[in-house]
Amino acid sequence: MPDPRIRPLEIGPTEDESALRIRWGDEHVSIYRPRYLRLHCPCAGCVEEMTGRRLLNPDTVPADVYPLAIHYVGRYALLFQWSDGHATGIYSYELLRSICPCGECGSAG
Ligand SMILES: [Zn+2]
Numbered sequence: 001m002p003d004p005r006i007r008p009l010e011i012g013p014t015e016d017e018s019a020l021r022i023r024w025g026d027e028h029v030s031i032y033r034p035r036y037l038r039l040h041c042p043c044a045g046c047v048e049e050m051t052g053r054r055l056l057n058p059d060t061v062p063a064d065v066y067p068l069a070i071h072y073v074g075r076y077a078l079l080f081q082w083s084d085g086h087a088t089g090i091y092s093y094e095l096l097r098s099i100c101p102c103g104e105c106g107s108a109g
């Protein structure tokens with residue numbers, strides 16, 4: 001059995017469609033602003049693989065960046081096609097859960 005904390009039950013936009021909402025197997029709900037997700041892109045162009053150092057300069061990411069499309073990658077991850085042309089980051093559910101910006105999880109990452 002996969003850990004319910006990293007098993008999404010529901011993935012979709014929030015009611016006002018301004019953010020992505022994930023409801024997890026343990027009933028925790030995460031709300032992600034698009035730019036927040038874009039800044040946490042885990043691809044080799046945005047994060048140095050060996051050190052985990054962030055290479056992406058936040059100033060280069062438009063304030064109104066949004067996903068043109070969201071693709072499922074197997075059963076473990078999502079891939080966002082961003083409006084700024086970036087589409088190489090594979091966001092595992094484990095990563096998404098670990099960067100949950102809610103007050104409860106907030107400071108963890
Ligand atoms: Zn990236």
Ligand SMILES: [Zn+2]
Pocket residue numbers: 028029030100101102103104105106
């Ligand atoms: Zn949370």
